[in-house]
Amino acid sequence: MHRYPRWPIHLALIGVSFLMLIPFYWVLKTSVTGENIFAYPPSILPKSPHPFYYVDVWYYIPFARYFLNSIIVSLLTVAANVVFNAMAGYALTRDFPAKSFVLLLFLSCMMVPFQATIIPAYLITGRLGLLDSYLGLALPQFSTIVCIFVFKASFDAVPRSLIDAARIDGLSEWRIIWQIMMPLAKGAIATNVILAFIWSWNNFLWPLIVTRSADMQTLPLGLARFLSYQEDTTGALYAFCIMVLAPGIVLFLLAQNEFIRGLASGATKG
Amino acid sequence: MAVAPAVTYRPQRLVRTRRAVLVWCFLAPSLIIFLLYRIIPLLWNVALSFADWAPLRPMRWAGFDQYEEMFYDEVFWQALWNTLLFIASAPLGIVIALGLALLVSSDIRGRNVYRTIIFISYPLMTVAVAIIWRWLFEERVGLINYVARSLHLVDQPIQFLNSFFWALPSVIAANIWQMLGFYMIILLTGLQNIPPNLYEAAAIDGADARRRFWRITVPLLKPSLFLCFVIGMLNSFTSFDLVYVMTGGGPGRATELLVTYIYKLGFSQTRFDYAAAVTIVFFVMLVTITWMANRLSGGNAGAVEKD
Numbered sequence: 001m002h003r004y005p006r007w008p009i010h011l012a013l014i015g016v017s018f019l020m021l022i023p024f025y026w027v028l029k030t031s032v033t034g035e036n037i038f039a040y041p042p043s044i045l046p047k048s049p050h051p052f053y054y055v056d057v058w059y060y061i062p063f064a065r066y067f068l069n070s071i072i073v074s075l076l077t078v079a080a081n082v083v084f085n086a087m088a089g090y091a092l093t094r095d096f097p098a099k100s101f102v103l104l105l106f107l108s109c110m111m112v113p114f115q116a117t118i119i120p121a122y123l124i125t126g127r128l129g130l131l132d133s134y135l136g137l138a139l140p141q142f143s144t145i146v147c148i149f150v151f152k153a154s155f156d157a158v159p160r161s162l163i164d165a166a167r168i169d170g171l172s173e174w175r176i177i178w179q180i181m182m183p184l185a186k187g188a189i190a191t192n193v194i195l196a197f198i199w200s201w202n203n204f205l206w207p208l209i210v211t212r213s214a215d216m217q218t219l220p221l222g223l224a225r226f227l228s229y230q231e232d233t234t235g236a237l238y239a240f241c242i243m244v245l246a247p248g249i250v251l252f253l254l255a256q257n258e259f260i261r262g263l264a265s266g267a268t269k270g
Numbered sequence: 271m272a273v274a275p276a277v278t279y280r281p282q283r284l285v286r287t288r289r290a291v292l293v294w295c296f297l298a299p300s301l302i303i304f305l306l307y308r309i310i311p312l313l314w315n316v317a318l319s320f321a322d323w324a325p326l327r328p329m330r331w332a333g334f335d336q337y338e339e340m341f342y343d344e345v346f347w348q349a350l351w352n353t354l355l356f357i358a359s360a361p362l363g364i365v366i367a368l369g370l371a372l373l374v375s376s377d378i379r380g381r382n383v384y385r386t387i388i389f390i391s392y393p394l395m396t397v398a399v400a401i402i403w404r405w406l407f408e409e410r411v412g413l414i415n416y417v418a419r420s421l422h423l424v425d426q427p428i429q430f431l432n433s434f435f436w437a438l439p440s441v442i443a444a445n446i447w448q449m450l451g452f453y454m455i456i457l458l459t460g461l462q463n464i465p466p467n468l469y470e471a472a473a474i475d476g477a478d479a480r481r482r483f484w485r486i487t488v489p490l491l492k493p494s495l496f497l498c499f500v501i502g503m504l505n506s507f508t509s510f511d512l513v514y515v516m517t518g519g520g521p522g523r524a525t526e527l528l529v530t531y532i533y534k535l536g537f538s539q540t541r542f543d544y545a546a547a548v549t550i551v552f553f554v555m556l557v558t559i560t561w562m563a564n565r566l567s568g569g570n571a572g573a574v575e576k577d
Binding site: 024097122202224 | 406
């Protein structure tokens with residue numbers, strides 16, 4: 001079957017990989033050398049690289065503060081997501097009156113993209129007094145329908161007889177959930193953690209709307225803000241960019257199979 | 271033994287009520303979130319779109335005034351057109367991704383490395399991606415202009431993001447770059463689900479590679495291709511970060527999308543009522559397109575299953 005030569009495939013894929021990676025290289029190069037935007041041609045290899053732009057970032061902007069804000073909002077989102085979605089997913093495996101109505105409600109909510117709710121969502125958050133707060137930043141993402149269904153599918157796969165056996169042994173509902181269901185739903189939990197984290201970490205539109213003070217800004221906002229007020233700090237901007245991207249890339253490389261599976265399943269049902 | 275009888279003797283009704291309470295308590299947090307951030311906003315948008323309102327002012331009934339204004343609003347039509355162009359670019363990315371998926375699915379060494387490299391741009395922060403691409407498109411020292419000038423494709427550097435003609439294609443290119451790996455993963459999963467013996471049988475019957483591709487791969491991949499298309503469409507339709515950071519909707523309104531326009535109307539011009547009306551049109555279009563896509567896919571998926 002496999003008579004065809006392999007090298008053209010490798011050649012094509014190496015070319016594509018090059019195209020996918022060269023943007024990162026160009027930014028990385030700028031972050032260690034800076035760039036004189038009036039000098040042409042630009043150098044391809046970094047000339048006398050130095051790490052000073054990475055130091056500059058700490059002086060120009062409160063990087064630690066942005067980072068901390070992003071972490072707090074993401075942790076809140078992830079924690080609330082796993083708990084609430086698991087609860088709702090478990091409820092949906094049971095029979096109760098109005099179940100079909102609740103399912104229909106969830107499915108129709110899925111049709112409403114967040115971008116179509118920004119004006120009232122801002123007004124509602126204002127009424128709740130949560131503008132410019134961590135809770136206000138995280139609240140709209142506290143539960144995601146896709147992940148509820150991921151949990152439901154995972155709980156549905158637990159054999160009925162196992163639950164019945166546990167119930168006959170006198171386990172309370174809570175212990176059934178914590179000691180039988182949750183350990184069997186590890187895959188769903190991993191998917192939910194990854195999706196919630198990515199959505200929250202990369203979110204830009206909502207923080208742009210609800211934050212007012214510089215103290216509450218998250219990393220994507222800090223990046224966009226930095227872009228708008230710097231002119232001659234070219235190197236520092238790209239150093240900042242790399243500092244924002246690096247943790248995400250490292251995290252992705254460490255758990256790439258879970259990432260790919262999670263993102264694919266999230267999108268499949270989204 | 272001491273516990274079990276208690277369960278047996280407990281009145282059936284009490285157990286049932288307790289279970290119902292438990293179910294609703296479990297659903298409550300999610301339901302509250304969706305009510306607060308999906309259902310109420312939708313209704314509120316409808317109400318606002320028929321009103322004349324700004325913060326700290328009483329709400330007045332305005333009938334279809336907002337919609338009428340929209341009809342004569344050139345910026346709205348421009349934003350709509352740009353959004354449709356953005357959507358229309360999704361198939362281009364999917365075709366490229368299909369080629370990549372076919373290459374990566376061949377059993378060559380190091381295909382996982384290629385897969386990782388192609389996918390890596392997808393989960394990254396879109397704001398950072400936008401900054402990277404702004405820099406690549408830069409007029410003097412941007413890589414793209416440098417390459418184009420070195421190859422003598424152009425004499426003068428092109429101001430990609432300041433050009434009425436190039437700004438939208440530039441943003442679209444960045445979007446495709448970010449989405450490519452994602453499409454590829456979906457298509458790769460679809461390719462792996464095609465039974466290999468189909469190809470073997472076709473090869474024995476004397477079908478060449480081209481016919482095998484068109485007669486086996488493409489029909490069986492239809493559901494995955496369709497999924498890619500729906501997701502790509504939704505992604506383009508709701509895109510905001512990339513345009514906002516790369517061009518801010520400019521030059522002029524050359525890259526204004528519906529979402530960026532809604533954002534600007536609401537939060538820089540404080541025209542919540544008009545922004546709500548645009549949102550309603552945006553939402554109705556989204557539902558229509560998704561519904562049409564679902565109907566189409568229903569027909570296609572059924573056809574595949576029948577074979």
